[in-house]
Amino acid sequence: MKYTWRVAQEIMKLTPSVSSNFKTTIKDTSFGGFDIPKGWRVFWFAPATHLDEIIFEEPEKFDPSRFENLSKYVLPYTNISVRDQSDYNTKYKDMAVLVLVAITLVFLSFVFKLFRRNRKVEYLPRGSLGFPLIGESLSFVKAQKENRGEEWINERISKHGPVFKTSLMGFPTVVITGQAGNKFVLGSDSDVLTMTQPMTVRRVVGDCTLTGLSKPRYKLVKGAMMSFLKPESLQSYVSRLDEIVNAHIVSEIKEKESIKAVDFMKKLTFDVTFTILFGIDGKSPKEAMFHDFDQIFKAVWSVPLNFPGTIFHQGLQARSRVISMILPILMKRKQELLDGTINPRNDLLTWMLAVREENQEPITRDELIDNFIGIVIASHDTTSILLSLMMWKLARDPKIVAKVREGNHVHPTFASSFLSFPMYIILFIVSSHYAKSIISIISEQMEIFLRKKGSGEEKLAWTDLQSMKYTWRVAQELMRIIPPVFGNFREAAKDLYFCGCFIPKGWQVFWVSHGTQMNEDIFENPKVFDPSRFENPTKPIPPFTYVPFGGGPHMCSGNEFARVEILTIIHHMVTKFEWSQVIPDETITRQPLPYPSMGLPINIKSVNQS
Ligand code: HEM
Numbered sequence: 226m227k228y229t230w231r232v233a234q235e236i237m238k239l240t241p242s243v244s245s246n247f248k249t250t251i252k253d254t255s256f257g258g259f260d261i262p263k264g265w266r267v268f269w270f271a272p273a274t275h276l277d278e279i280i281f282e283e284p285e286k287f288d289p290s291r292f293e294n295l296s297k298y299v300l301p302y303t304n305i306s307v308r309d310q311s312d313y314n315t316k317y318k319d320m321a322v323l324v325l326v327a328i329t330l331v332f333l334s335f336v337f338k339l340f341r342r343n344r345k346v347e348y349l350p351r352g353s354l355g356f357p358l359i360g361e362s363l364s365f366v367k368a369q370k371e372n373r374g375e376e377w378i379n380e381r382i383s384k385h386g387p388v389f390k391t392s393l394m395g396f397p398t399v400v401i402t403g404q405a406g407n408k409f410v411l412g413s414d415s416d417v418l419t420m421t422q423p424m425t426v427r428r429v430v431g432d433c434t435l436t437g438l439s440k441p442r443y444k445l446v447k448g449a450m451m452s453f454l455k456p457e458s459l460q461s462y463v464s465r466l467d468e469i470v471n472a473h474i475v476s477e478i479k480e481k482e483s484i485k486a487v488d489f490m491k492k493l494t495f496d497v498t499f500t501i502l503f504g505i506d507g508k509s510p511k512e513a514m515f516h517d518f519d520q521i522f523k524a525v526w527s528v529p530l531n532f533p534g535t536i537f538h539q540g541l542q543a544r545s546r547v548i549s550m551i552l553p554i555l556m557k558r559k560q561e562l563l564d565g566t567i568n569p570r571n572d573l574l575t576w577m578l579a580v581r582e583e584n585q586e587p588i589t590r591d592e593l594i595d596n597f598i599g600i601v602i603a604s605h606d607t608t609s610i611l612l613s614l615m616m617w618k619l620a621r622d623p624k625i626v627a628k629v630r631e632g633n634h635v636h637p638t639f640a641s642s643f644l645s646f647p648m649y650i651i652l653f654i655v656s657s658h659y660a661k662s663i664i665s666i667i668s669e670q671m672e673i674f675l676r677k678k679g680s681g682e683e684k685l686a687w688t689d690l691q692s693m694k695y696t697w698r699v700a701q702e703l704m705r706i707i708p709p710v711f712g713n714f715r716e717a718a719k720d721l722y723f724c725g726c727f728i729p730k731g732w733q734v735f736w737v738s739h740g741t742q743m744n745e746d747i748f749e750n751p752k753v754f755d756p757s758r759f760e761n762p763t764k765p766i767p768p769f770t771y772v773p774f775g776g777g778p779h780m781c782s783g784n785e786f787a788r789v790e791i792l793t794i795i796h797h798m799v800t801k802f803e804w805s806q807v808i809p810d811e812t813i814t815r816q817p818l819p820y821p822s823m824g825l826p827i828n829i830k831s832v833n834q835s
Contacts, residue, residue, distance in 0.1 A: 232289045241272070246268075247267065248267045249267070250262070250265050346727070347727075348722070349726065349727050350390045352385045355392050362395070365391075369816075369817055370814050372819065378737055388724050388726050393733065394714075396732070396733045397729075398733040398735050399723075403740055404741050404769050405724070407740070409723050410715055411769065411775055413715075413777070414778065415718065417718055420436040425527060428529070430544075430599050431591070433589070445586075448580075449588065450577075456785050460687040462501055463690065465500075466790065466793050473493050474801065482830065484829055486821070487821060491605070494790065499511050502572060502573045503574045504572030517546050521598065522605075523539075524539065524540020524543070525602065526817065547598060555590070573600070600783070607709045607710065611703065614703050615703060616804065617811075617821055618699070620825075665695045665699075670796050670799040671799075673689050690788075696795055697788060699756045700791055700795075701759045704773035705748065706742070706743070706751075710773065710818075711737060711815065713735070714735055715733070717729065736772075741771070808826060811823050
């Protein structure tokens with residue numbers, strides 16, 4: 226079987242089963258004119274000779290015949306894989322040692338990782354993960370509904386400290402409170418903590434909202450929003466806003482004796498957002514979308530079961546309807562932009578259609594649609610809830626309001642304030658912080674109203690809004706005590722440490738606004754409603770302690786728009802109407818935003834503006 230063996234030899238020459246190995250010298254030796262000390266390792270490498278063309282003619286060619294005449298073609302030790310039989314035992318021993326060392330190293334690194342992980346787990350924050358799957362979600366949601374969310378958090382802070390673990394909405398969660406905590410969560414970039422949204426939000430609102438975008442796309446879309454929503458840009462929309470608010474209020478409540486303030490504010494802010502921000506004016510698309518967005522809102526906080534009849538399913542269908550309504554509007558605007566018949570700054574949607582990345586890449590269709598829905602979700606409830614809370618505050622003491630108004634009738638021509646000075650002083654001295662705030666708002670708004678009336682100007686201007694300082698402080702103080710956004714989630718993008726605690730990659734991190742906003746070391750007498758704490762320039766509020774609009778890279782894009790809108794609406798309400806609560810002891814419930822639990826029914830009547 227000579228030929229068969231030659232074929233085997235040739236195969237071993239080209240692809241030796243053992244192509245290299247180490248030997249150890251057992252005494253001082255020399256080779257090729259070089260000394261090799263005793264104990265040194267020597268490495269041999271078969272291909273170095275097998276493929277050497279000085280030894281083998283055309284070494285890479287498959288030619289078993291070269292083994293026919295060994296003396297001519299095969300020099301000793303040139304086909305090592307077959308000739309070095311005597312060294313096999315040593316060779317395998319050495320290889321076994323190598324393999325053993327490799328396995329030991331892999332094993333040790335595994336044990337080391339496990340050990341390090343266990344050491345890290347020891348540093349997890351204190352607290353309880355609650356029941357499997359549901360964790361502590363049920364007790365948290367229940368507390369929120371009863372407006373005891375703050376108590377729920379505080380109980381755990383007092384047991385475990387300002388950083389504690391729990392499990393919310395199906396995921397292990399680290400709750401982080403305090404100024405340094407807010408700075409860590411709100412100030413961190415997306416490679417440390419990423420903004421995450423529950424699955425329901427991603428499905429109903431879309432994957433391409435700001436939260437779901439890559440860094441460069443986020444920069445482009447958020448940049449476009451901020452450019453439209455910054456104070457300098459908003460100034461030119463104030464008189465239009467004033468017109469819309471006035472018209473809406475007149476048509477919706479002029480003849481009514483009672484309304485539900487929450488519903489009213491929701492409709493009004495929807496009207497404002499669609500007209501000013503999106504340039505959608507017609508009554509019927511707004512009404513259709515109002516109904517659809519109502520279903521989308523509900524689906525955002527629903528159980529994600531997608532079959533006919535479920536809230537989630539209805540939300541998904543509402544999303545499809547909204548898309549089919551907004552798409553033709555976008556196409557038309559795009560054409561108008563190309564034709565040059567529309568000003569890109571007309572509204573936020575048109576502006577987002579017009580902006581380009583440095584490489585001329587536009588905002589995509591999906592990004593436009595999802596951010597359109599996202600802005601409605603982010604802006605609508607938050608703003609209408611703050612307005613409802615202001616109405617609630619102002620409705621709580623009709624006697625004071627009436628007295629303040631009396632002042633107006635006694636001294637209608639009073640130059641700088643609509644209140645008679647002595648009455649103002651008396652009321653101010655005898656009143657609580659809370660009552661003072663009512664007096665001051667009405668006084669401030671009536672003063673602006675009378676000033677404008679005196680000068681024959683009809684609509685509010687930017688400077689009028691800037692002078693509504695006290696009214697805005699009341700809004701700020703309300704957001705401190707009852708923040709519209711209780712807190713929000715992030716996800717750890719990698720294993721993290723904060724305050725000596727370990728936060729594993731993938732865990733949720735939850736920041737809460739009242740952790741600092743109700744802290745007596747930061748805000749004196751935090752439970753007292755005192756808007757004047759926002760007017761003390763000598764005692765500025767420390768950074769990352771007052772966070773109703775968040776902070777850091779994801780800070781609210783619409784805070785200035787919210788301020789302008791809220792001040793305009795409150796001006797019209799206060800100067801045109803008086804109201805009182807139908808249910809005086811109506812409580813606040815969180816779902817998860819803080820609503821008056823019965824929708825704030827109020828008795829309302831117009832006041833004489835002459
Ligand atoms: C009183 C009214 C409002 C409150 C209390 C409020 C609150 C907040 C908060 C707390 C955040 C940050 C969430 C986080 O970092 O986890 C936020 C983000 C955001 N808000 Fe507002 N908001 C209000 C009104 C608005 C309005 C009117 C708009 C749009 C015109 C808007 C658009 C947004 C957007 C787009 C984001 C996401 C920003 C980003 O991820 O970079 N908000 N808002």
